[in-house]
Amino acid sequence: MLTAVMILAGMGLLMGGLLGFASQRLAVEENPVEVEIQAMLPGSQCGQCGYVGCGQAAAALARGEATVTLCPPGGKALAEALAKKLGIEADLSDHEEKGPEYAFIRADLCYGCTRCIPECNVDAIIGATKQMHDVIAELCHGCAKCVEVCPTVAIEMRPVPTTVTSWHWPKPEPLAAAH
């Protein structure tokens, strides 16, 4: 009986000591999550999340002040990755996936004011004064900032179309559980 008690007590002491030692030695100085989150964000500084840039958004996420669904260009995939990184359960089932979009300039409405051109931070809009502008769709990351400045509402966001080459099989229907 005494031996058992002593063995258990000894084990308790030893393991407690180990844990204490580990918490001292392996302590993490600061939260590196912010840097990691910033690397995950698109980095296009589009500002759709309401923060000035991706850096501020990352800081807010790390502090737990922003929701993981804050980044429209990142979509559901980014939201899931962020939730995983932050170790939180995010219910994304009703998160409406908009899908990637690109800006499209309507030829009949654009009169070449060039106001949209400096707004585009990836220089995807080409055109000159009094000439119809166009968007290089491959470069556009869908921040929609150009839409806001267009005086003639000539720019609209369109979903990136699925083509024969970009299509893939959908996820199979889950096995029907109900009647």
Place this chain on the structure above:
Amino acid sequence: MKIFDLPGGVHPAYRKEQSSELAIRPLPLPKRLYIPLQQHVGALSVPIVAVGDTVAKGQVLCVRQGSFSATQHAPTSGRIAAIESFVAPHASGLAQDTIVIESDGQDAWGELPAPIADPFSVDPAEIIERVAISGIVGLGGAIFPAAIKLNMGQQYKLDTLLINGAECEPYLTCDDRLMREYAAEVIDGARLMARALGARRIIVAVEENKPQAIASLKAAAQAHEEIRVTGVPIRYPVGYAQHLTKMVTGRETPAEHRNAEVGVVTHNVATARAVHQAVRFGRPLISRIVTVTGGAIRQAANLDVLIGTPVSDLVEFCGGFSETPKQLVLGGPMMGQPLPDLAVPIVKGSAGILAMSAAELVESRERPCIRCGSCVDVCPCGLSPMEMAAFIRKDKLDAADKIFVGDCIGCGSCSWVCPSYIPLVQYFNYANGVLGDQARQRRKNDRVKTLSEAHAVRAEQAEKARQAARAGKTAAAAPQSTNEVQA
């Protein structure tokens, strides 16, 4: 010849006898032909004709966009009726840009590049260029631009050209017939390709269930000692390039690498014949052999079909359906795609049209996995399908990626054997599609990041310059004003 063993594989019902003894017949000239701009892997080809143009047979319709692309040619003479969006021969049923030719019934050849008179003494680059401008892509189903593969000799040390005549897909007999009837052309094409590659030896591998094809090829190859024609055991999917390579050379292609890494380049027998025609006669790739078969087709056939012919023309030629088909398939039953519509055209990668009857199509409701492990046993890639599918079902694509779902070749052996009828391959195709999208998105994000940083730097400099200019202006203006005060 030593045959090396492979893991996994299955023995599906081959049902090739329905069409294997039927000689290749030409299909009558269709009224309208539909030539999609994308019939190959790589960049979209660019049309150089306009609606209303008259084109001759063999005339270039679209040119390559960059080198990783393929040229398209007019399969017959006629008028360009439209360049429009038309339903693609693809599982998605999506439309794609397609050139529509109205045949003039003359089928008159236009001017073709001159035959290369002595291809074994010219620069190999000339053969490769000829293959490129002839629009030749891998006709075994991979539709990879053939010229790119023939150029591998530049990057890799090669010693073997492997000509793939396995045709392990059930039902299909187009390669079998081609090997039987055009063995000499296949062998000549193979020699031309070996010349282009700088490969020392040629191995022609055919599944052992095609003895006549093996005999024809052996006879045609007799005069050339660098060519070995060999039978390979009947086991789906031996015709997959990496697996066939392992089977006949014992060399296992490292994952994430090309076959050329182990000194081997593979080409399909029909591709070899197309190369022969391009080099010897200057003829571009405008037709291919297509097997029309299945329990629901009235009369099976192996047809020589112009690219762009609507599938309905083939079905009509074969006497239509003897019963309402339960499933229409483009290609074979293991890796083929569901046919979205009978109006879709035959393209360079279409090897067969399969009209499966209700009796042939084994269907059953999906049940939960009982962990029988059959899928693991049959996977030719050594993957664990049930485990990957379980991860994907729970949206853990990263976990599936870690156990190499990306190495799946989509052969369908696992789905074929699964007693619970779980659509395993669809899970993997879905996962690889999403993982591919994510990778593309990451690349795009990186580019966006670089561009936006550059943009920010430029904006800042512009702002500084403006401030400097303004400061300069103020500085210049200030003394003036004092002067004014003083004045």
Place this chain on the structure above:
Amino acid sequence: MMAVGKSAPFSHAENSVTRAMLLVMLALAPATLFNFWLFGWPAIFLFATTVAACVGVEALCLNLAGKEIGFYLRDGSAILTGWLLAMSLPPWAPWWTGVVGAIAAIAITKQAYGGVGQNLFNPAMVARVALLISFPLVMTTWVAPSPLFSANAPGFAQALTITFGGNLPDAMTSATTLGHVKTELTRGISVLESTANLTALSDMLFGLRAGSLGETSALLIVLGGAFLLIKRIISWHIPVAVIVGVVAPAALAHAIDPDRYAGPLFHLFSGATFLGAFFIATDYVTSPVSKPGKLIFGAGCGLLAWVIRTYAGYPEGMAFAVLLMNALTPIIDQYTRPRVFGRARDGKPLVFNGSIE
């Protein structure tokens, strides 16, 4: 855009879960019928009760889970679980052992984990062990064979009172071979002596001895196993590994001390060695999927069964052994994945260092 069709392949091996389960039942049928004859009406009643209880509990659980009852029952897994459980009970055990066993097997072990394919442990073996631990007396009361229509055999009416009334005639009880040896050993009688006046090996082979339905007729069980091997329902890996796992340590120990340790043939033909090797350990759901994994799993089952029979308190250890190895199945699976084509064992792409001329 039109609706996306079905994905390839459009061809199938034409096998099914139901077919696999039916073939296993077919393989069990000869041994089962033989034992019906051997142990008479009470055995038939208990068998019917156990199978019916398993199907009933399964239906109830499916209903509670909101699943389609008919569809899931048709896979045959509940019947097979009931069948295997019945084969591991003492043939004249009372009816409620079958019912309690069915609840343990189906409700607790199988459906609570999510239904067919999801359970970690073999349902029939969990039930057997639960019954053995909870009702040791009932579960170790064996009867000597009294074939149907023989003089000693209970009639239909008497059989009803045995199964449903709990009136087991005392005179009929007997010990299993493994139980006999264990008891004698505790009384200081050596294994050599105790096995000498035991059932002849040929009787054990044909099954003319006391035991559960699945323990007696070794020959018919092996025949059933061979049938499953030929039909490719099971592979040889687990059965062979189980048998080697039992026989090898038995032979070694017997060679060292024949007085203490029973011989390999005795172990082979006693207890549930063959039933375990061909029908229990080979359960798809609870055994590893890869061939090396199956060998490890089978050898572990065999070895543990021998250890438990030889050193532990229970005369038969196959059920415990299988359950212990079931617990290891996920980890065995993880470490015995096949090598991926084009990759080394560690998952890195191969490096080609052959010569290209």
